[in-house]
Amino acid sequence: MSVMKLAIAGAAGRMGRTLTRIVHETEGCEVAGGLEPPGSPHLGADMGVLAGIGEIGATVGEDALGLVSRIDGVIDFTVPAATVALAELTAQARIVHVIGTTGFSADDEAKLRAAARHATIVKSGNMSLGVNLLAALVRKVAATLDEDFDIEIAEMHHRHKVDAPSGTALLLGEAAAEGRDIPLEAHAVRTRDGHTGPRPDGAIGFATLRGGSVVGEHSVIFAGEAERLELSHKAESRDIFARGAVKAALWARGRKPGLMSMADVLGLADF
Numbered sequence: 001m002s003v004m005k006l007a008i009a010g011a012a013g014r015m016g017r018t019l020t021r022i023v024h025e026t027e028g029c030e031v032a033g034g035l036e037p038p039g040s041p042h043l044g045a046d047m048g049v050l051a052g053i054g055e056i057g058a059t060v061g062e063d064a065l066g067l068v069s070r071i072d073g074v075i076d077f078t079v080p081a082a083t084v085a086l087a088e089l090t091a092q093a094r095i096v097h098v099i100g101t102t103g104f105s106a107d108d109e110a111k112l113r114a115a116a117r118h119a120t121i122v123k124s125g126n127m128s129l130g131v132n133l134l135a136a137l138v139r140k141v142a143a144t145l146d147e148d149f150d151i152e153i154a155e156m157h158h159r160h161k162v163d164a165p166s167g168t169a170l171l172l173g174e175a176a177a178e179g180r181d182i183p184l185e186a187h188a189v190r191t192r193d194g195h196t197g198p199r200p201d202g203a204i205g206f207a208t209l210r211g212g213s214v215v216g217e218h219s220v221i222f223a224g225e226a227e228r229l230e231l232s233h234k235a236e237s238r239d240i241f242a243r244g245a246v247k248a249a250l251w252a253r254g255r256k257p258g259l260m261s262m263a264d265v266l267g268l269a270d271f
């Protein structure tokens with residue numbers, strides 16, 4: 001098969017720069033161009049220079065429509081509004097769209113599901129192998145322990161992160177809720193402040209920490225009477241997310257349109 005031409009949306013961002021380097025060094029794919037919003041100071045820049053690997057001859061642009069017509073797929077770690085707009089274009093072009101962006105509203109999620117009728121979308125709040133394995137373990141533990149064990153999810157990220165709880169925390173919350181066979185929306189306690197009253201039975205709680213340069217840390221705590229089980233993942237580099245996203249793009253190539261997850265890519269859906 002020919003080399004997969006991949007564009008990177010959010011090419012000048014923390015993940016975008018990491019993705020340029022990982023795509024460039026991965027066999028079977030190449031960096032075909034990048035996207036940043038109109039007015040970005042990075043428009044026209046060589047993506048390799050931004051990524052710290054020297055010139056690669058692929059540049060950052062703002063013309064998403066023109067770009068999708070000449071690529072096989074796009075890897076997108078941007079902001080929800082940009083991802084939803086780009087999904088309309090990847091649907092029109094019927095190409096692969098790997099979505100790492102987090103912080104979507106319910107309305108955004110519905111639009112992405114609609115786009116997935118024509119685009120081949122792989123979307124996950126965390127593209128790393130470790131977190132997706134952790135989610136599978138959380139589902140099993142939540143199914144095994146009854147409601148006497150309270151579930152709390154704690155996360156810490158760098159000071160620049162703009163959404164909370166993190167996409168990963170929500171993914172882990174979904175896994176816990178699936179294990180308990182309950183809807184997460186009805187049981188999630190996303191913030192606590194003031195006189196909250198006692199913890200509701202069956203709640204899945206979230207705690208958010210932000211500071212410094214932390215790449216991403218998550219713990220799922222099962223707290224029972226006189227014993228506590230904690231399952232944790234610590235990301236030490238953004239490379240793990242970028243490698244997962246590239247794996248997803250290569251996996252999705254040639255597949256039918258639909259909305260898939262990293263668990264599908266990694267074969268963990270029935271774990």
Ligand SMILES: NC(=O)C1=CN([C@@H]2O[C@H](COP(=O)(O)OP(=O)(O)OC[C@H]3O[C@@H](n4cnc5c(N)ncnc54)[C@H](OP(=O)(O)O)[C@@H]3O)[C@@H](O)[C@H]2O)C=CC1
Pocket residue numbers: 009010011012013014015016035036037040077078079081082099100101102103124125126127128163167241
């Ligand atoms: N699923 C996963 O495994 C992971 C997900 N993430 C998620 O990825 C997203 C990005 O994270 P991070 O790289 O740290 O954030 P950054 O802010 O560093 O990067 C986002 C980039 O997207 C750009 N952007 C904004 N709007 C558009 C647009 N319309 N078109 C093209 N580019 C646009 C921004 O430009 P500007 O700054 O000029 O607005 C910025 O360069 C977040 O939602 C984060 O939670 C992060 C790591 C792993």
Ligand SMILES: O=C(O)C1=N[C@H](C(=O)O)C[C@H](O)C1
Pocket residue numbers: 102125126157161165166167168169215216217
């Ligand atoms: O914004 C980040 O940095 C990260 N975002 C993702 C999330 O919201 O969970 C994944 C990772 O933890 C890093």
